[in-house]
Amino acid sequence: MNWIVQNLWLIPGLPLLAAGLSALLKQRERTAAATLAIGSMGLAFVLSCVAFAHTLGGHGEETRHVFNFDWFQLGATSLKLGWVLDPLTAAMLVMVTFVGTLIFIYSVGYMAHDENFTRFFCFLSLFAAAMLGLVIANNLLLLFMSWELVGLASYLLIGFWYHKPSAAAAAKKAFITTRIGDVGFFLGIVWLYSETGTLLFYDNGHGCLEASALTKLVSMTVGGGVVVATAISLLIFCGAVGKSGQVPLHVWLPDAMEGPTPVSALIHAATMVAAGVFLLARVYPLLDVDPLNIAGRSTALSVVTWVGAVTALFAALIAVAQNDIKRILAYSTVSQLGFMMVGIGTGGVAVGMLHLITHAFFKALLFLGAGSVIHGCHEEQDIRKMGGLRAHMPKTFATYAIGMMALSGFPFVFSGFWSKDEILHEALHWDESHWPFYMVALGAVLTAFYMSRQMCYVFFGKYRGTAHAAAAHDAHQPVKHEAKPAKGKKGPQAKGNHAPAKASSRTPHESPDVMTIPLVLLAAFTILLVLVATPVWPWFHGYLSGHAAEVRVSELFAWDKLSVIGLSIILVSVGVAAACWLYWLKPVTRADSVDALEQLRPDVIGFLKQQCRVDEFYEATVVRFNAWAAVASDFLDRWIWGGAVKAASLAVLGVAWASRFFDEFGINLGFQKGCDGFAGAGGLLARLQSGRIHDYLRVIGLALTVLVLALVWGCRS
């Protein structure tokens, strides 16, 4: 077996080691922590490239290599874990380690003034380890374990500025919301394990994604005509809904923006949230089985498609009305994840995964760009208080524009165009319903619209942030610099470093090279990925399915492709044109002026601005029910079950008192009387026994007289 296959565990292992070591570092050992994290991630990237090279040029099943081992004994059998190296894994590995390394480097700049710099890199490494573990897992349980650890890292990083109550609440919300989905996922796992006896994906024909297990799963029903495979698939999909922020469990992702921006870029845009899509791609053979046995069509895939389409449209609508630069991107991420789901549901693994990979690059780019903007505007996140940054931050502007165009789907040279185009194409040809296509098409228009709106607000027009506003903002939101006094030697010093910079200029400034170079690299890859993503040379599809791709220029001009390409271009143009009409022709001049769209329909936009009040709805239902259940259980304990016990003990006490009363005043008293009676009688009798002969003789005489009289009386009668 190849070296890289046997040692694939090193890819998550190295970041894990880095996390473990930097957990032991002291707060001031900042360089060591950053070096460990970036070094291990860089090495993991190199190893990933080796693994990637190993998967090139294979055909069909040959491209898959597994390594399984016993984890522990389980009765007469054992539970096996393992890892798998196939194109799906390798593509994700390269993407995660590459984007990860860039974001780690960026973080050195972004977090430079943070007191808990060391801890930040520890958590980032932990995240990377878990994410990479998730990617290489050849076992649904190992995948789930990594999945939960990714959730832990996300929890720790969202709540990184734990002293902010909003961050602490967002972290908790993220963990619990995703756990709701994970409970379903967990049940799916135990069910799958019970039915197939294994959780290994691939195991020389004995794995749960291989033919024999799938045949078994599709031959059993759970009632209502639903086959077990579908039920298990849907349970597993619950996990993906939670992690990938699909409706109705999307509520945590916008709040997760409380975390530092590199975290949003890495975890809540590029990698972790895409894990749900990756999971579906991984278990696709299971999703795809159906009694009807048509490839690419099954009940489970239909559900995936519908959920994805609803999410894609719903989140894009909300994104239109947001004013927080990160929140817009967050809803955009939710929406794009919906696109990926539609891709998986209608077009299969390659369609969804291509959008996942391209999205990872340009969304990481956008978030890092947003971080740079926020950094440059002194921790300002409201796009109404930005404007005209084009002049102040040219590098950020240029790279952000590339990301924005890729996300909106500007034609031809941006990878996002092709991956989205393909989803539209597959959705259009989906034979169950056309509605998902309409939904994602509208979603695509809205995407172009809200991104153009954002560009107009942030980079064009005049700078609307004022020194006064910025100062006031700093005062009430001491994100990283204040609120961290005394503890640790670095704290005051760091604050001291930054203070002059703040005082000297209130105008926006470009970020340092350590932050802009990752932006440039990501922008470059956003464009370069086009090479493998077009229908002319569908290398990526061929790679994932283990076939060599051929160059077929004619493919581009086939009517069904060309029509969708044309449609895509129209969709983007409509979105961009609408945004330009509203925001470019009449530039926003004041930070507090009402949004152009909101002037048109204040009611609708107001509702969207409040994120469709989903949070409030959950607050009024789920959260309230939970609180009510808690109070009810507590009440039951204290008063019903506990009360029964107390009543029983009172009853026992009552009986005891009654018995005591009876003893003392009933039995005892009676006994006393009886005794007194006996004593009296005894005394009486004792008096008879006087010992005086005269008395005795008198009694005998008396008795004799009585006897004689009685006898005489008796004889006479």
Place this chain on the structure above:
Amino acid sequence: MAASLYLTLLVAIPLFGGFIILGIEEARQALARKLALVFTALAGFVALAAWAAFNPASGELQFVVKLPWIPALGVDYFVGLDGLGLAMVLLTALLVPMALLTAPRNAPPLQLALMLLLQAGLFGTFTALNFFHWFLFWELSLIPAFFLIKLWGGPERGAAATQFFVYTMVGSVALLLSFLAIFLATGVLDFIKLADLAQKGELAADLAAKLGWPQLSAGTVSMIIFGGVLLGFAVKVPLFPFHTWLPATYAEAPTSTTMLLTGAMSKMGVYGFLRILAPIFPEQMRQAQTPLLWLAVGTIVLSAAAAFAQRDLKRILAYSSINHLGYCLLGVFAAAGAGAGAVGVNNVERAAALSGVIVQMFNHGVTAAVLFCFVSFIENRADGLRGRDDFGGLRKVAPVFCGLMGIALFASIGLPGLSGFVGEFLIFKGAFSLAPWAAAGSTLGLLVTAVFLLTLMQRVFQGPLNPRWAGFADLTFRERLLVLPAIVLIFVLGIYPQALIGLTNATVIRMAREFAL
């Protein structure tokens, strides 16, 4: 040291030590403390020696000693250890020193002596195999616990101690009466022999024939006897709705005692289910499976919900304990109550559930004990305050404290990679195919556990620092050493559960086979 002496020494050392320390005068606390640690360490060494000499490939009883004690009553001195017993013995041997070290430095000798006696009771319970002998230790463990609560507990200690004692005593009396009935009918007090009789179906027949209740059917008589034994264990674990003594007791007991109550004593109940109830009453376990499963689901879900309503850290953790032991009961009822199943398929699931139960017992013992240990550190720093909402932002001033306690809390939530996950996964894996609806219902508990433990972390560790606790000290070196073994175990058993499962697997296979008969 002959291997057959291990189990006798295991009980004798802490018992002897306890009586020695009872004789130490009040003022010489340091001496008493040292002696107590020496004795418990000695017992720990014996436990380790037993571990070393234990043959994990065999599921049968090992180190068996069987000597006639009161032959006329069928009472033997009968001890032995299998994988289940060994896991419990090792857990006890780990927790008692931890609890002794958590007890205040100026703890009077009597307190330490009682803790040693409690240890003797625990060791005895986990090794004895004759009812008479076993019941002696079962009750012996209760008495020191009662005095520990009554003498050094919180403000409501009197009521709590009485409730604890009377409630468990009621359970014990039911247990005793049931076994007296069994003895009258069969003349046997030996668990192994009784299990044999039950497997052959003779036990029920004997009970019906010799107890002289002609108006009751054989099934009913057995069911009544079963109910008595069940009550004894259900109170101890506890099983909903017999759990109301627990929150008050855990909250009022001195925290070092709570560590033992939750870490080791609660395991006596589950142990009783596995060792005594399920093997001796297999038929009744099957008949009563459905209600028992729903009681287990109730235990899991309602205790988790009730935990969310608590404000006292100790009460939160107490309910969390009930919740975690609920999973054990779910596993036991699913495994013991299921039929033989087609081609022994159920045996695989049963083995998974039973493995999970034992792993969960051990891991919960460690996790819960160390969590209460952390609470005692909080109490020491905050003059006894331990309300969930009394703190806030502690992570700022005590990062190591919050980090390590956070690890223990996440282990309690069942995060993979930490010890709590393995047991829960195995229990659910086994229970899901043996009792799907109960298992599915219980997953709600997994969710609510996360809600209340994360809320705890949010209120205590996160948010702005409550200025009152600006001087809250981080863990001292001594405290770090104290929790270190538990934290290490949480990681080791999370990543390499084979370390524990390897010891118990053969036993689990045997038990799964017996439950299937």
